[in-house]
Amino acid sequence: MKDRIRIKDIAIVAGVSPGTVDRVLHKRGNVSKKSEEKVLKALESLDYSPNVLASVLAYNKEWKIAALIPNEYKDSFWNQPKDGILKALQVVKDYGVTVDFFHFMENNEEEFVRQSEAILEKTYNCVIVSPIFTEQSISFLKKCDQKDIHYVLINTYLDLEDSNLICYIGQDSYHSGTLGAKLLAFGLSAGESAMICHVEELVYNSQHLIDKERGFKDYFKEHHDLGINVITGHFENPYDTVGMYNFFKKHLTKCPNIKGIFISTSRAFHVVNALKKLGISDLKLVGYDLIDENLTYLESEEIDFLINQNPFKQGYLAVINIFNFLIRKIEPNKLQHLPLDVVMKENANYYTDRQFEEMPIVM
Amino acid sequence: MKDRIRIKDIAIVAGVSPGTVDRVLHKRGNVSKKSEEKVLKALESLDYSPNVLASVLAYNKEWKIAALIPNEYKDSFWNQPKDGILKALQVVKDYGVTVDFFHFMENNEEEFVRQSEAILEKTYNCVIVSPIFTEQSISFLKKCDQKDIHYVLINTYLDLEDSNLICYIGQDSYHSGTLGAKLLAFGLSAGESAMICHVEELVYNSQHLIDKERGFKDYFKEHHDLGINVITGHFENPYDTVGMYNFFKKHLTKCPNIKGIFISTSRAFHVVNALKKLGISDLKLVGYDLIDENLTYLESEEIDFLINQNPFKQGYLAVINIFNFLIRKIEPNKLQHLPLDVVMKENANYYTDRQFEEMPIVM
């Protein structure tokens, strides 16, 4: 603080006024070549970095963010990105950042469009989008490009070139499949079979599921010496308990050497329920997401591993990256894959507690 | 930003001057009961939160931190807390925070004392200490208490009551032992044995090792139905390759059903080297710490799991917690156990890359 270089110091060294230094720093023009040179030379010798606090205070403008993400009904998944956004906001609100939420139902395209239009009617600097509906999202984001609104995508990836995309923040589905395969493989013996099972309505995130399956199968292809056979299963309606019971009964009768199941969605707890009714308890299970029902079965060791996709961090980092981009003028990594945490009974508390997510900002 | 309450606004509502509001907020005294009441009433109705940026800017003081941590010689472990400290510093430097480092060798008590005295001679607001030498550390920290210097402990826990301790940041050794046990257990079958092996000079962190061993053994006690036997091993000098070869030869000959080894230190790679010489490759290995040698064997799948103790985060969070404590006036959790990340070949990159550790501050 004491010996930190200020604009005033540069001005003295360069032999000009602070106003001129400011003009050079911000490329505002109206500076003679001679003065500019003097300032640049002074800058070189002084290693100046602006005081962001003073800068933000003087700038005195709002940075408005709109968040277009699904409603948090049904399970707790979408609560978490929202919580992450709100937590990050606590950190950056002094910098003039504000967030407005625009929610839509995960199966309602019209609502998505309606909300996205509502965003465009107002004036936002940035949006955080979960682009669940591909077409509608692309259309919306193109309009953002035109209006010079930058955006961060979370959870669902969209391939956008030469756009106002700040970054994508989400999971690497393929490698999470590989990871799940490795975990199961570690617990299985030669001759046993591993099943990958999609339990989902398959409304929107099918690309995720395809990638996970590919990752899972590639692992066993590369490790065929393990002697583990892979079986694929699909079950569309997680709420049809009877149907699911029959589904697993059929598969496990047909292949009694299935000793592990990888559930590619957050529905592992439904699988546990079905297996319990079947009286089966010796299967190794790997699933996704730290939602309450899964955590209960993780605690009782009926689920062995859950892969955490860090939904809280998705929201948190979305805000932080916008902050860095807008205020700190730092270009972030376009593609930010969150850690694939391996969660077990013994370390679950670290990932459910938020103590370490509640932290300071800036790269 | 726009509609945010300022001191001036409170003053208007309360019908007093900003100066009086300031005196009430900071409990500076010299305020009549009548004025104080008016201000407090206004505060209740207005939900004011101070603009930390403006506050820090106006306060215009340095927050000086001294970091007393081991030198980074020999392996890369102590580089990481240091990197974490430096990264956090980038974030908080605008708030007037500075850090000076005081290094010592891990086996040199005199140097520790010398450096701690050097710290006391200057005027620091806070210290970050890795209290490797118990006695000397306690003596130093008591002097800090007297001089009203607050401190954060990292990596090694010390039981200190009623002191200027801000918080302890480090690992939960016991549960990391349990975690390691669970991982091995998942890969072993009934009738096989699991070995816990300490490979270390045992100079300082023996409490860690004791706790890890306890956690490891407790797991198998609680899960005796798994039918896995536990064997304990010690080897003091990791650099004695021949000795280590003989050590494992002896143990594995005596107990050929040992199918998994849990190495309680960061020396797993030495064990791999010994086993390679013995021509053994079917053992499941779980170790600690993402140091280069371990990561190489994780990549080649000769080590199955590494438990990450987040040394980078230890340093990072130490600074952040001091920041929150001194500047944001937030009392942190006294005991902060970092996540015990399960690291495998398939997700190692997420924990070695620093992209997500380089982030914003504040609770």
Place this chain on the structure above:
DNA sequence: TAAATAAATGTGTTCGCACACAGTTTTTTG
């Protein structure tokens, strides 16, 4: 060459808060 215009530069105000100091009111003392 003077006047008009353009370019360059310096000064002053603002952001919200902290703190010093001056100014005002109340209380105490002789």
Place this chain on the structure above:
DNA sequence: CAAAAAACTGTGTGCGAACACATTTATTTA
């Protein structure tokens, strides 16, 4: 009850940067 002391309150300045505006200097035009 006046003077002195204490208690209280308001105003002003500075933190570092951003930007508006006033002022100075250089260039163009008549």
